[in-house]
Amino acid sequence: xxxxxxxxxxxxxxxxxxxxxxxxxxxxxxxxxxxxxxxxxxxxxxxxxxxxxxxxxxxxxxxxxxxxxxxxxxxxxxxxxxxxxxxxxxxxxxxxxxxxxxxxxxxxxxxxxxxxxxxxxxxxxxxxxxxxxxxxxxxxxxxxxxxxxxxxxxxxxxxxxxxxxxxxxxxxxxxxxxxxxxxxxxxxxxxxxxxxxxxxxxxxxxxxxxxxxxxxxxxxxxxxxxxxxxxxxxxxxxxxxxxxxxxxxxxxxxxxxxxxxxxxxxxxxxxxxxxxxxxxxxxxxxxxxxxxxxxxxxxxxxxxxxxxxxxxxxxxxxxxxxxxxxxxxxxxxxxxxxxxxxxxxxxxxxxxxxxxxxxxxxxxxxxxxxxxxxxxxxxxxxxxxxxxxxxxxxxxxxxxxxxxxxxxxxxxxxxxxxxxxxxx
Numbered sequence: 001x002x003x004x005x006x007x008x009x010x011x012x013x014x015x016x017x018x019x020x021x022x023x024x025x026x027x028x029x030x031x032x033x034x035x036x037x038x039x040x041x042x043x044x045x046x047x048x049x050x051x052x053x054x055x056x057x058x059x060x061x062x063x064x065x066x067x068x069x070x071x072x073x074x075x076x077x078x079x080x081x082x083x084x085x086x087x088x089x090x091x092x093x094x095x096x097x098x099x100x101x102x103x104x105x106x107x108x109x110x111x112x113x114x115x116x117x118x119x120x121x122x123x124x125x126x127x128x129x130x131x132x133x134x135x136x137x138x139x140x141x142x143x144x145x146x147x148x149x150x151x152x153x154x155x156x157x158x159x160x161x162x163x164x165x166x167x168x169x170x171x172x173x174x175x176x177x178x179x180x181x182x183x184x185x186x187x188x189x190x191x192x193x194x195x196x197x198x199x200x201x202x203x204x205x206x207x208x209x210x211x212x213x214x215x216x217x218x219x220x221x222x223x224x225x226x227x228x229x230x231x232x233x234x235x236x237x238x239x240x241x242x243x244x245x246x247x248x249x250x251x252x253x254x255x256x257x258x259x260x261x262x263x264x265x266x267x268x269x270x271x272x273x274x275x276x277x278x279x280x281x282x283x284x285x286x287x288x289x290x291x292x293x294x295x296x297x298x299x300x301x302x303x304x305x306x307x308x309x310x311x312x313x314x315x316x317x318x319x320x321x322x323x324x325x326x327x328x329x330x331x332x333x334x335x336x337x338x339x340x341x342x343x344x345x346x347x348x349x350x351x352x353x354x355x356x357x358x359x360x361x362x363x364x365x366x367x368x369x370x371x372x373x374x375x376x377x378x379x380x381x382x383x384x385x386x387x388x389x390x391x392x393x394x395x396x397x398x399x400x401x402x403x404x405x406x407x408x409x410x411x412x413x414x415x416x417x418x419x420x421x422x423x424x
Contacts, residue, residue: 019043023192024195025252027196027255027256028199028252028256033157034070036159037049039189040161040182043182047163048072048073048075048138050073050102051072052069053157067093067103067157090135091413099127100126100128109153109155111144112143113143113144117142141162143174144174144178145160148186156197157193203259206260207222220420224367224414224415224418225360225367227417233356239403257311257312261360264292265293267290292314292329314326316357316360316364319395320397327347350397361396362400366404366411370415372420388404
């Protein structure tokens with residue numbers, strides 16, 4: 001028995017070393033958080049778990065820090081779902097104080113191991129409300145909660161493991177060895193997370209330049225569009241049998257590229273970008289050039305991100321039936337690559353439009369219709385969904401529209417994760 005335990009421990013640490021390397025290659029924060037939660041659960045055999053990030057919110061004119069759930073996973077619940085479908089969870093926040101296990105963990109910076117959440121010692125500062133268990137139909141028993149703290153003692157978030165399973169799939173308490181393993185894992189995951197936050201910050205600064213020029217191009221908008229796009233791709237990849245390793249690598253690259261879909265707007269005149277009304281036909285033609293300007297920024301490709309960002313920037317306004325823009329044009333010269341008898345560029349159509357561009361087209365239009373603009377109020381959900389169905393086969397790839405509706409609950413969840421700021 002002792003030999004088996006030593007072998008299992010050695011195997012665990014070998015897997016953690018391998019995971020460390022993989023985590024450091026993920027550039028996108030959201031995909032990294034999801035992967036961190038998955039791998040953390042694996043190393044301590046947790047049936048479920050949640051990952052929270054520290055956020056700053058303004059309430060009654062005062063700024064407060066909270067933990068906001070980013071991802072939740074549950075193997076038991078997942079097994080009850082149709083193949084390929086993702087679990088939908090409630091989006092909520094938790095105060096950073098002593099009243100909850102996760103809040104206490106964040107406040108003190110201490111790991112918290114609770115063998116039975118329904119029998120927490122009376123002298124413990126935190127408590128557990130069974131209300132969520134009642135709503136979800138899943139019983140939380142053992143938990144292991146650890147903070148994600150940087151070397152500079154800055155709290156990034158909290159990971160909570162739920163219901164450790166033994167070899168017989170019985171729920172047991174998390175062990176001292178689990179505590180050691182998850183502590184090591186969390187330390188290395190935090191380093192990877194810092195790198196990803198740096199990448200996200202650099203991208204959002206680029207987006208901020210566009211936002212200064214175009215009030216519609218907000219950080220929340222690009223995060224939502226990129227989130228929708230990755231989920232659509234994920235489901236498309238499932239239907240098309242794309243291997244998991246290839247799928248995850250592409251998602252990481254695609255997420256960043258999708259965030260930069262409208263970066264070319266920095267080259268458009270303020271007179272047009274900030275016009276508080278619809279464009280004239282002449283202004284619309286000028287506006288169309290943002291696709292060329294955006295693509296030209298990535299012409300000197302240095303990485304897969306550059307390649308896909310170029311595709312997305314150039315083609316996310318192409319239409320399935322060939323009536324979109326800019327069509328077959330060289331982004332650097334503006335000259336047609338393929339033209340009609342009058343010298344006008346031919347539009348890309350069908351699968352001539354790269355998959356990434358076809359996906360972002362749907363994600364971008366969906367978010368724009370759902371959002372308030374200076375020239376319009378947000379459409380109702382019913383109106384938006386009717387419009388997407390109506391445009392399938394003309395503006396949008398009909399297969400991708402079907403996929404969009406397959407994952408609509410997840411699309412709505414992403415929208416709730418990135419709400420517009422209160423002052424918008």
